[in-house]
Structures are given as C-alpha cells and as structure tokens.
Amino acid sequence: MKVGELERFGIPVQITERWKKRQGESLLPIQQKAIRKKLLGQPGGERKQKEQNMIISAPTSSGKSFCAEIAALHALTARRKVVMLFPLKSLAEQTYQLLRETYDSLGIKIIIVTSDHPENDHAFASSDFQIAVCIYEKFDLFLTNSLDRLKTIGLIVVDEIQTIAEPGRGATLERLLTKIKSSVYTPKIVGLSAVIGDDSSSAGKLAEWLNASLVEEQSRPVDLIRGVAAGGLYKFRSFNNGDDGEEPFAVVEAGDDPFNVFAEQLKASDSSTLIFLKSRMETVDAAFRLAASVSWPEAKDALSQLADEEPSFLIRSLRQALGRGVAFHNSDLTPQQRKIIENAFIGKEVKALFSTTTLAMGVNLSADNVYLETVKYSSGRYQSRPSLVPVSRAEFDNMTGRAGRYQTTQKEQIGKAVILAESEFDRDILWQNYIDSYDADRITSVFDSQPFADWLLDMIACGLLKSRDKDAVLKLYGKTLASLTANLSVKEQIEPAFELLESLGFIQTSPEFALTELGRAVSGCGLAVAESAYYTRNLLENFPHSEIGWLTFVLSATGWNLPPSILSRYEQSNNLPLKMFFSQYEYSADELRLLLGEKLSSKPLSYRQSASLKALLLLEAWRSLVPLERLEEQFQMHLGQIRYLGETVAHLLSAVAELAASLDRDTEVKQQLAQIAFSVRFGLPYEFKSIHRYFGAFLNRKDYAALQNAGVFTIEEFCRLDQTELNLFFAGKDKVMNINEKIKQIKEEVHVDPRTNNALMNESGLASMLFAEPEMIEIDGSYDRERYLVKINGFPVRLTGKSFKYFVKLAWSRLNGESGWIYKEEIEHGFNQARYLYRMKGEIGSGLNSNWSIFENNRLGYYRLNAEPSKIKINIENLRNHPDFEIREMVEQKMSEKRVN
Ligand SMILES: Nc1ncnc2c1ncn2[C@@H]1O[C@H](COP(=O)(O)OP(=O)(O)OP(=O)(O)O)[C@@H](O)[C@H]1O
Ligand SMILES: [Mg+2]
Numbered sequence: 001m002k003v004g005e006l007e008r009f010g011i012p013v014q015i016t017e018r019w020k021k022r023q024g025e026s027l028l029p030i031q032q033k034a035i036r037k038k039l040l041g042q043p044g045g046e047r048k049q050k051e052q053n054m055i056i057s058a059p060t061s062s063g064k065s066f067c068a069e070i071a072a073l074h075a076l077t078a079r080r081k082v083v084m085l086f087p088l089k090s091l092a093e094q095t096y097q098l099l100r101e102t103y104d105s106l107g108i109k110i111i112i113v114t115s116d117h118p119e120n121d122h123a124f125a126s127s128d129f130q131i132a133v134c135i136y137e138k139f140d141l142f143l144t145n146s147l148d149r150l151k152t153i154g155l156i157v158v159d160e161i162q163t164i165a166e167p168g169r170g171a172t173l174e175r176l177l178t179k180i181k182s183s184v185y186t187p188k189i190v191g192l193s194a195v196i197g198d199d200s201s202s203a204g205k206l207a208e209w210l211n212a213s214l215v216e217e218q219s220r221p222v223d224l225i226r227g228v229a230a231g232g233l234y235k236f237r238s239f240n241n242g243d244d245g246e247e248p249f250a251v252v253e254a255g256d257d258p259f260n261v262f263a264e265q266l267k268a269s270d271s272s273t274l275i276f277l278k279s280r281m282e283t284v285d286a287a288f289r290l291a292a293s294v295s296w297p298e299a300k301d302a303l304s305q306l307a308d309e310e311p312s313f314l315i316r317s318l319r320q321a322l323g324r325g326v327a328f329h330n331s332d333l334t335p336q337q338r339k340i341i342e343n344a345f346i347g348k349e350v351k352a353l354f355s356t357t358t359l360a361m362g363v364n365l366s367a368d369n370v371y372l373e374t375v376k377y378s379s380g381r382y383q384s385r386p387s388l389v390p391v392s393r394a395e396f397d398n399m400t401g402r403a404g405r406y407q408t409t410q411k412e413q414i415g416k417a418v419i420l421a422e423s424e425f426d427r428d429i430l431w432q433n434y435i436d437s438y439d440a441d442r443i444t445s446v447f448d449s450q451p452f453a454d455w456l457l458d459m460i461a462c463g464l465l466k467s468r469d470k471d472a473v474l475k476l477y478g479k480t481l482a483s484l485t486a487n488l489s490v491k492e493q494i495e496p497a498f499e500l501l502e503s504l505g506f507i508q509t510s511p512e513f514a515l516t517e518l519g520r521a522v523s524g525c526g527l528a529v530a531e532s533a534y535y536t537r538n539l540l541e542n543f544p545h546s547e548i549g550w551l552t553f554v555l556s557a558t559g560w561n562l563p564p565s566i567l568s569r570y571e572q573s574n575n576l577p578l579k580m581f582f583s584q585y586e587y588s589a590d591e592l593r594l595l596l597g598e599k600l601s602s603k604p605l606s607y608r609q610s611a612s613l614k615a616l617l618l619l620e621a622w623r624s625l626v627p628l629e630r631l632e633e634q635f636q637m638h639l640g641q642i643r644y645l646g647e648t649v650a651h652l653l654s655a656v657a658e659l660a661a662s663l664d665r666d667t668e669v670k671q672q673l674a675q676i677a678f679s680v681r682f683g684l685p686y687e688f689k690s691i692h693r694y695f696g697a698f699l700n701r702k703d704y705a706a707l708q709n710a711g712v713f714t715i716e717e718f719c720r721l722d723q724t725e726l727n728l729f730f731a732g733k734d735k736v737m738n739i740n741e742k743i744k745q746i747k748e749e750v751h752v753d754p755r756t757n758n759a760l761m762n763e764s765g766l767a768s769m770l771f772a773e774p775e776m777i778e779i780d781g782s783y784d785r786e787r788y789l790v791k792i793n794g795f796p797v798r799l800t801g802k803s804f805k806y807f808v809k810l811a812w813s814r815l816n817g818e819s820g821w822i823y824k825e826e827i828e829h830g831f832n833q834a835r836y837l838y839r840m841k842g843e844i845g846s847g848l849n850s851n852w853s854i855f856e857n858n859r860l861g862y863y864r865l866n867a868e869p870s871k872i873k874i875n876i877e878n879l880r881n882h883p884d885f886e887i888r889e890m891v892e893q894k895m896s897e898k899r900v901n
Contacts, residue, residue: 001032006070008043009035010077018102028063028406030056030217031070037215039067039190040074053189053212055161057196057203059220059239060401064192065095065364068157071190072131076108080154080187082131085139087163089114090335094363095159096133113138115647116335127152136169137526140176144523147462150185161191161206162394164481165443171450174481175458177210182464182479194401195394202443209481223414224404228430230421237435239404249418262371262420263290266352271368272345273352276360276399278376278388283328283354284314287321296325296351302344306337308732310700312628314638322350329355331564332638357391360398366405370417372396374430377564386564396434447482452490453497453529457506460515461523467513470494504533521662525655531559535656539663542594547676549591551619554652555612556594561648563641567611575604577613584617615645622646623679624832625705642683650681671846687838690715694746698738703730711857713838719743773852776871779811781878792848803840805884806833808874810855810865812890815872821862837863 002025003016027035034056056064072082086092096112103110111120113134123129124142127149134142136158142149158177164170180187189210196203198216207214219240227236232251237244250265252258266273277283299322306322309315314332318341321327327341327350338358342365344350357376359365374396377386391399404415419434421427447455459465459476466472473494482488501507506519506529515523522532534557544553571577578596582589595616596609605613618635622642632638637645657673675686684692684704691699691707694715706729712718721729726736778791787798790807799807806827813822824833841854857863865872879891 001027001035003027006035006040009040009074010044011040011070011073012077014106015073022102023066028066028221029219030058030062030064030215031067033217034067034215035070037213039071039215053191053210054215055191055193055196055203055207055210055212056215057193057198058215058217060194060398061222061366061405062194062217062220063406064194065159068159068190068192069099071155071188072157075155075188076130078154081127081129081152082155082157083139083153084131084133084157085136085159086133087136087160087169089116089135090338090363091159092133092135093335093339099131099133115651125149136163136173136176140172140179141524141526143176143179144458144462147179147183147185147464150180150183150187153185153187155188155190156180158189158191160193162193162195162202162443164206165202165446167446167449170446171448171455174445174447175450175455178476178480179458179462179464181210182476195397196443205485206443206481209484220404221406222404224400224417225414226400226417226419226435228419228421228427228435230427231424233427234418235427235431236416236418259286259289260293263293266290267294269369272348272350272366273369273371274345274359274365274367274402275352275354276357276370276372277354278356278373280330280332280356283330283356284317284332286354287326287328287352288317290352290354291321291324291326294324294326294352297349298323299325299327299344299349301347302327302340302349305340308700308735309337310628310639310702312639313632325349325351327353329353329359330640331356331358331644332640334640334643337640357395357399359402360395363402364405365402366407366415367403368413368415370400370403370415371420372399372417374419374434390433393434443485445480445482445484445486447480447486448488451497451529452493453500456494456497457501457515457519457523457529460501460507461520468498468509501529504529504536506532517662518659521658525658526651527655527659528559531557532655532659534559535659536663538594539656539660544591546588546591547672548585548588548616548620550653550673550676551616551649551680552591552595554649554656555616557652558608560652562608562611562615563637563645566637566641566645567607567614568636571614572607572610573604575610577610577617578605580617581613585620615649618642619646619649619680622683623676624685624835625683625701625708627705628701646680646683650677653677653680685835685838687713687835687842691718694718695739695742698735698742699730706730708834710859711834711861711863713834714841715746716853719746773867774871777811777867777873779808779872779874779879781808781875781882790844792844792852795848797844797848799840799843801884802836803843805887806836806840807844808879808887809890810863811867811872811874814865814867815869815874816894819864820869821858821864824861824863827863 003019004025006016007013034054037054038052039054056067058064068084072084075082084095086095092112092114096110099110108131109129110131110133111117111123111129113120113124113132115138124132124134125145158173161173164173164177177189180189189212191206191210191212193203196206198204198218203214203216206212223241224239225236225245226239227234229235229249232249234247234249235244236247250261252261275286277286303319303322306315306319315337318327318333318337322344327344329338329341333341341350341353342359342363345353345367346365353367374391375388376391376395378389400417403417404413419430421430456465456473459473464476470491474491477483477490498507501519502509505516506522508514508516518536522529525532527535535554538553542553544550567577581592592613595612596605604610614635618631618637621631621634628639631642653673654677657670657677660669660673678684678689679686682692682696683701685708688704688707691704691713695718707713707718710725710729712721726739730736730739774793776791776793780789780791781804782789784798787800788804790797790799790804809822809827813826814820827833828836837855844854853866855863855865876891876895879887882888
C-alpha cells in the first residue's frame with residue numbers, strides 16, 4: 001500500500017503530496033495494518049460512520065506516530081477537531097513542530113497547550129483550533145471544567161499510553177479516559193505504545209477496556225541487536241529474528257580505569273553514540289572526560305545557539321564538551337537547551353551524547369549505538385532522598401529503541417544497544433532480565449495511587465455524577481480500567497469520601513446535591529483534595545502578609561514534588577538552610593511557623609522541611625535577579641532544576657489564588673499571588689512583567705539585570721532606549737537587531753503623544769490617556785486598612801507602607817529640594833530601591849488607570865517626581881505622627897528650620 005492510496009479514504013491530494021515529499025511514497029507495515037483494520041474507516045465510506053477505537057502496539061521506531069498523523073488529517077476532512085496527548089512537554093513540542101512545518105502553509109490551525117504556552121489556553125478552551133497538542137494533565141482538567149468540550153472533537157490520540165500504569169500520573173490518564181468513555185460523546189480514541197506487549201498481555205486488556213481494535217506489529221523496520229557486555233565480550237540477540245551472537249568488547253584489565261577503556265572503544269568508532277547513565281553528575285563528568293581525549297570537530301551550530309545563555313558553570317562545561325563534538329543531556333539543562341543538544345545529535349554535530357533517562361521516551365532521535373546502565377536514581381514515593389532503582393522493562397525498551405531508527409534520508413544500518421555490566425555474573429543476570437524474558441511489564445490500573453475522594457470529586461465536577469447515590473458511583477467505577485484489571489473494593493470507600501468532601505465544604509447535599517464554589521475551584525485548579533484542604537484551612541487560619549509569607553505558605557504543603565536531590569546530606573545535617581535563612585531574613589522568622597512548626601531552634605529539621613526551606617531561599621534569590629552563577633555556587637543547583645522548581649511553585653501559587661478567590665472575592669490577593677507567581681516562574685522581579693511580555697523571547701536574566709541597573713523597568717522606558725544604550729545593555733548584533741525590530745513594531749501599534757513624542761501604552765499595548773500629569777497631588781497620610789492615603793486629582797489611592805514612604809520622599813525633594821532630584825540612597829539605604837520604586841508605581845498606576853509616568857530617572861541613580869512643585873500638597877500634621885522614623889525626622893527637621901528662619 002502506498003501513500004497515494006490514502007486519497008481513497010478522503011485524504012486530499014495536497015496532503016498526500018506533502019507526505020510523499022517529506023518521507024517518500026511507502027507506508028510502513030504497522031501503518032498498512034492499521035489502515036486495513038479501519039483506522040480510517042472504509043474507503044469512500046460514509047464520513048459519519050463510526051470508526052472504531054484503536055490500540056497500536058508496535059516496537060520503537062516502527063512508525064506509530066505517523067499512524068496518528070494520518071488519522072488526524074482524516075478527522076479534519078470530516079470537519080472534526082483533533083487532540084493529541086503526550087506525557088511529556090518535550091514530546092508535545094516535537095510533534096507540534098513537525099505538524100506546523102508540514103501543515104502551516106495549508107492554514108490548518110494547530111496549537112500547543114502546555115504550561116509553557118499559556119497564550120493558547122484561551123483558544124483551547126473556546127475550541128478555536130483544529131489540532132491541539134497537549135499534555136495529559138492539562139486535558140484532564142479541561143474536561144473536568146466542561147465535558148461538553150468533547151462535542152466537536154473527533155479524534156483523541158494518546159501517545160505512550162503505557163503511562164497509564166505509572167503511579168500518580170497513570171491515575172490521571174485513566175480518569176481522563178474514563179470521562180471520555182462515560183460521556184455521551186464518542187470521539188475516536190487511538191492509543192500508541194511500544195511497550196505494552198500483545199493481545200495476550202497488557203495490550204489486549206487496554207483494547208478491551210477502550211473497546212478498541214488492537215493492531216500489533218512485532219518487527220522493527222530497521223533491526224536492532226541488543227545485549228550485554230562484560231569481560232571482553234558482547235553477547236547479543238537480534239530484535240527481529242531472535243538470533244543470538246557474540247562480539248569482542250573492550251577488555252578492562254586489572255588496574256585499568258573502565259571509563260578509559262570504554263572511551264577508547266568510542267574513539268575508534270565512527271558511529272553516533274548515545275550513552276545512558278544513572279545520574280546527572282555522571283553525564284557531565286563522562287562528557288567532560290571523553291571530550292578531553294578526542295578531537296572531533298566542534299558542534300558549531302549548537303555552540304552558536306548557546307552563545308546567548310545567561311552565564312553559568314554548567315553551560316561553560318557544556319560548551320567545552322561541544323567544542324570536541326561531545327555533549328550531555330539531563331534535567332539540569334532547560335528544555336530549550338536540551339532541544340539544542342538533541343538537534344545537534346540528530347544533525348551529527350555531536351557524536352557522543354551522555355544522557356540520563358530524560359531522553360528515553362519517544363523523542364524521534366536516532367543513534368547508531370546505544371550504551372546503557374540498567375539502574376537510575378528515582379525519588380521515592382515518600383519524598384525523601386532519591387535512591388537507585390532498576391530501570392523498568394518499558395524504559396529499557398524505550399532507551400534501546402533510540403538505536404536503529406528508520407530514516408528515509410540515510411542508508412539503513414542495524415542499530416546496536418549494549419548494556420554495560422560490571423561483571424560476568426552481572427552479565428548473565430541482566431541478560432535474563434532484559435533480553436531473554438519476553439514479558440513486557442504487566443499493565444495494571446494504578447487507580448488506587450490516587451485517593452478515592454479525588455476521583456469522586458472529579459466525577460462530580462465534570463457532571464458525570466449528579467447525586468450521592470452509591471449505585472451511580474459504582475456504575476461509573478465500572479467504566480474504569482481498575483474495575484477490569486485490579487481487585488479493589490471501592491464500595492466501602494464511597495460513603496467516607498462523600499463525607500470528607502462535604503465536611504471540607506467542597507460539596508453540599510442540601511438543599512440539593514451540588515459542588516460548592518470552593519469545590520469548583522478545587523477541581524479546577526489541579527490540586528489534590530488533601531492539598532486543597534490544607535491550603536484552604538490555612539487561608540482561614542494563617543493568612544500570610546508578606547511575599548516570603550506566601551512562598552512559605554505554598555511550600556509548606558507536602559503534596560508537591562521537590563526537585564530530586566535538592567538537598568545534600570551535608571546541608572541537611574548541618575542545618576544550613578535554617579542558618580542561611582536567619583542570616584538573611586531574620587525579620588521574617590515568624591513566617592516560617594507554617595513550614596517548621598514551632599521548631600525554630602537549631603536542631604536538624606526533617607529532609608522535607610529543610611529542603612523546602614532551601615527552596616524558599618533559592619526562589620527568593622532567583623526572583624531578585626541574583627546571577628545564575630552565584631545561585632549555582634550557593635545552592636548547588638542548575639538552571640533546569642531551578643526553573644522546574646519555579647514552575648512548580650508558580651503553579652501552586654496560581655492554584656492557591658483560585659482557592660483564595662473562591663473563599664472570599666478578594667481580588668487583591670489574587671493579583672498579589674499572580675505577581676509572585678510571575679517572579680518565581682521567570683526568575684525576574686515582577687516589575688519587568690511588561691518588558692517580559694514583549695521581549696521575553698530575546699532577553700536573558702543578565703539582560704534584565706543590566707536594565708535593572710539602569711532603572712529601566714517599563715515597556716515605555718524600554719522603547720525609548722537609544723542605539724548606544726541598546727548596544728551597551730545587550731551583547732550581539734542579532735539580538736539588538738531583533739529588539740529594534742520589535743520596538744518598531746510596538747511603536748507602530750500604539751499612539752504617540754504629539755507633545756512629548758513618547759509612546760503611551762498600558763499593559764495591553766493600547767494607548768489610554770487620561771492625563772499625562774496630575775493637576776493635584778495630596779499626600780494625606782491617613783491610615784486605613786493597612787494602607788496610607790494619597791490623593792491624586794482628588795482620587796484616593798492607598799499605598800502600602802514602603803510605597804508610601806518612597807512617594808513621600810520623592811514628593812518631599814520635589815517640593816523642597818533645589819532641583820527636585822533625589823539620590824536612591826537618600827530614599828532608602830541598600831540595593832533594592834529601583835524595585836520598590838516600581839512597586840510603588842504599580843500601586844499608584846493600578847489605582848489610577850492613567851499614563852502618568854509618576855517619576856523619571858537619570859540612569860545615574862537619581863529620581864524625580866514627575867509633577868510641578870506647585871501641584872504638591874503635604875499634610876504635615878499627619879506625617880509628624882507617621883510610624884516611620886525617617887519620615888517623622890524629615891518633617892521635624894523642616895519645621896525646626898522654619899522656626900529658625
Ligand atoms: N511511511 C514512512 N515512510 C518513511 N519514513 C517513515 C514513515 N513512517 C514513519 N517514518 C519515519 O520513521 C521514523 C520513526 O517513526 P516514529 O517516530 O513514528 O516511530 P514510533 O513508532 O512512534 O517510535 P517510538 O516508539 O520511539 O515513539 C521517523 O523518523 C519517521 O519520520
Ligand atoms: Mg512515537
């Protein structure tokens with residue numbers, strides 16, 4: 001069967017032409033089988049005929065992804081939408097890129113929906129897409145909020161469907177599929193996996209559960225030999241025909257360093273090699289050592305793409321390795337950095353890549369040879385320190401499957417995968433476990449890895465469960481994979497779960513059975529019931545007041561995942577995080593109670609407490625622009641892990657904001673939490689929000705630090721920078737050029753104030769001009785609801801203590817100083833004046849909705865209030881009694897001067 005024949009199923013010629021151009025005319029065996037088994041229904045068949053669900057089980061690199069793509073385009077021809085689900089953002093990104101490259105010019109609307117692309121959430125929620133590429137959890141939430149969104153969806157692809165057996169995440173995938181199965185809508189479901197075995201095993205069970213036909217394939221388009229090496233011998237077996245063989249392998253003599261021997265072997269070969277190692281540190285070490293002993297050509301493209309990273313020790317090591325055609329890949333790198341390395345490996349710039357299992361699953365990256373260790377570090381279920389565990393059968397299949405991948409552009413070469421064993425004894429055991437036994441891991445439901453109450457709440461929230469009726473619950477449970485494969489007794493769990501949800505105020509039973517507003521927030525925010533209960537209780541009892549307080553608040557829950565090995569034994573046993581906290585933030589010690597209980601003494605804390613405290617310190621430094629190299633030194637963490645932590649905490653903050661808003665419609669808290677979330681997510685002070693929005697793609701934290709030094713925080717100020725300043729702040733011609741382009745674009749979008757020739761814009765980029773300068777500024781200073789009163793053009797604006805002090809200082813020197821300028825050290829002693837000034841600006845700006853720029857600065861550390869002295873009035877009496885000593889003193893001094901005169 002050829003690609004052209006797909007036209008008989010209604011696939012337009014423009015599409016088949018594109019496929020031919022991209023990868024040739026032929027269809028791989030699994031693709032032909034799937035079509036014969038009616039992946040696309042009958043040829044020329046009624047469009048509306050119900051196509052069956054399908055599970056496609058075929059080895060790595062057999063062409064499953066293209067099956068999904070064909071089905072997707074077919075659904076589009078019937079004017080149905082498609083959702084493609086992945087367990088990892090990297091997989092989603094890769095598919096998204098490929099789809100965009102192939103179909104963009106046809107005008108097909110493809111979006112990616114992950115936490116990295118919040119800009120697409122709206123399009124997704126309003127069904128404004130044709131193909132959406134998405135992460136399981138996100139789609140699960142999406143359906144919880146409204147199951148009716150399935151109405152226009154014709155196809156749902158679930159890639160790596162074996163994830164359903166992974167504790168925690170698997171339960172979410174099962175819940176999501178249960179919702180689809182139980183709804184009145186019938187989108188076609190296509191599940192893909194390389195590691196679920198055949199009809200007689202897990203694949204059969206999954207197919208039965210989803211009422212799907214099963215399409216299997218045993219061989220790979222390109223053969224792969226897999227085996228174990230030790231004691232100078234590599235014993236292997238062919239994947240496709242099962243033949244065994246042997247080859248000599250480098251011998252480690254007594255006294256030899258095994259790595260050097262291995263390196264000799266790599267040096268001698270001309271192939272591309274992927275080496276899976278068990279820890280991040282080992283990947284860096286090994287890459288470094290190999291690079292020192294080879295002289296392969298440098299990876300030019302990768303190096304130039306990494307040129308503009310914020311300086312860090314890790315990137316320096318990576319560059320050094322890349323200089324010799326070697327690299328490492330692990331979660332200390334950011335997803336973007338990893339992508340650069342993957343591409344360099346695919347493009348053969350990098351000949352040897354040392355990776356942790358981050359690279360195992362489904363990324364379409366091919367290696368001639370794969371070497372691997374069969375253990376990895378994994379953080380246990382109890383959140384303590386990570387420990388070594390054997391890799392699962394599925395991981396083994398996925399790792400080895402990176403070798404011998406089918407490629408149209410190159411002549412086929414059999415792939416080779418080698419397990420590195422430490423002894424001959426080991427070799428035999430590993431052979432038995434990974435090569436000789438055919439059994440795939442059995443896939444069973446992990447339904448019970450999630451509390452029953454969470455499942456129940458979700459079923460109520462999405463509308464599938466409308467009463468407190470036990471039978472209705474059991475009927476829904478009957479749709480789960482658990483009811484088919486696991487022997488759970490849920491009956492006894494139903495009543496206690498209802499009671500729990502009711503006692504927490506998440507559901508109500510009278511006057512009628514319903515989800516409460518709080519319950520809606522809980523089910524919609526992506527937190528577990530226990531975590532939400534914890535936060536809700538503390539929102540009522542321990543409402544934080546400062547930003548550190550809020551961070552402590554969210555970090556003190558125990559449901560979220562700490563970055564693996566965030567805390568060393570040394571740090572824990574010496575209680576370093578606590579000591580560090582006291583040396584820097586003693587004044588906030590009260591805020592720690594939630595995290596540490598009353599245990600503020602110096603006795604060692606639990607791993608979790610100490611690690612969370614370290615996370616707090618790290619995030620504080622991260623969001624106040626402490627340079628990455630300093631963070632690496634101080635915290636022994638690299639950018640990838642820091643970002644991961646920042647994203648996790650940003651997610652918690654947003655969830656807590658939802659809970660807080662549903663408890664009491666206090667939008668101020670919501671706004672405050674959104675600001676902290678922004679800053680921990682991107683490692684930037686909130687004041688940069690608008691610049692980040694427009695220029696985030698071009699700038700790194702070092703650039704923001706330069707802007708901060710220069711006192712440039714708003715988009716208006718940014719757009720006013722001249723060429724000399726741009727060149728001074730940002731390194732690299734291309735970068736300055738891109739920035740210039742963007743500035744030009746922004747200026748075209750907004751109106752220009754004819755008097756000042758300044759671009760005037762607010763957050764949304766639109767101009768709004770209520771007044772450019774106020775007619776009257778009254779510093780009143782009366783105290784109300786923890787704020788101090790200022791009136792601008794008669795409008796009351798209430799400022800927090802710090803902002804008020806700053807405003808008074810500015811106004812005071814405008815009124816009483818000669819030139820009106822005030823040096824930052826005179827406003828307040830220390831380093832963060834610019835930050836607080838912009839916070840003050842934010843507080844005034846949000847109350848006014850005007851484009852008054854409030855103050856100006858001369859880039860040398862001087863600031864001046866942007867208002868004529870004649871328009872400023874100060875209520876001296878109120879300030880004489882102000883709680884801040886400096887303000888009182890300033891006023892008193894003036895009064896006594898007056899008396900003297
Ligand atoms: N019909 C085809 N003709 C030529 N090349 C193809 C065809 N189908 C797929 N390929 C290529 O084969 C390679 C492997 O395909 P794909 O990524 O779909 O495998 P997979 O089964 O999803 O593997 P994994 O389990 O590792 O995710 C890709 O490079 C893909 O472009
Ligand atoms: Mg795939």
